[in-house]
Amino acid sequence: MRLNDPLVTSFEYDGKEYAIDLAFDNVLDVFDVLNDELLRDYEKAEICLILLFGEQPFDEAITIDLWNHVYESFIYIENEQPIEYDLKGNPLPVQHEEQKQLIDLDKDAEYIFASFQQAYGMNLYQEQGSLHWHEFQSLLQGLPDDTIMKRIIQIRQWEPSKGESTEYKQSMRKLQKIYALDDDDQEEVE
Known part of the structure; x- marks a missing residue:
């Protein structure tokens, strides 16, 4: 874009x-x-x-x-990785690791709707037929960290690190199961 x-x-x-x-x-x-x-x-x-x-x-x-x-x-909008450089200004080799899917436009529809409403005051139902796909993608990528969709993305990409408490790790694993995109791992939320 x-x-x-x-x-x-x-x-x-x-x-x-x-x-x-x-x-x-x-x-x-x-x-x-x-x-x-x-x-x-x-x-x-x-x-x-x-x-x-x-x-x-x-x-x-x-x-x-x-x-x-x-x-x-x-x-199709490719999320290009930014080019990283070493201290001499030379481009570092690009890591071609398989990226984990963090958003599913169908399964996350209610969270996307709520996040657009919260962040932009935008009702996506009222934008049907007028909001361009490229605009939608840009707004989705630019959601602020305090929106539910961004929080779910953070949960999905979380990996345990040293110094985190056992309770925090258990809580995050539970949240990852709740918000998992893979149906086999997803638990019903009551």
Whole structure:
């Protein structure tokens, strides 16, 4: 995202101009389609394009390529690691460790809603159809530490360290089980 570029509402692909609706709720619908295990890849691509472009005829020959372009260019947002430097100013090698998933847009929906309300005074239901996906992502990444979603992220990424009391470690492990994204580890909260 660049602040001197306008938010994407249209783009050109293969010589044709496409209007695209990247409202955050629309993109969340796209993720629902992508997670549907009953659909074939081509069907997923076609449905996603219809969600984003509206009903229009798509050339079957480019449907998959068009979808891949849209996903890679406008939906997928890579969280780049900042480049670290040694004392001489040389870039350090990048560690390609698998990052633990800290947010699930579906499972954490109520916490995200509450955090946006708390931090920005923003009701996400009222923003449906207008808040752009890139704006949503930026606001989500920039949530203040005192919001419930940020606190849950801190709980999920917590690892015990020397000097923490046994009670604190037990409390944090219990919270990690409560807020776990893996259904096998998640406990019911009463």
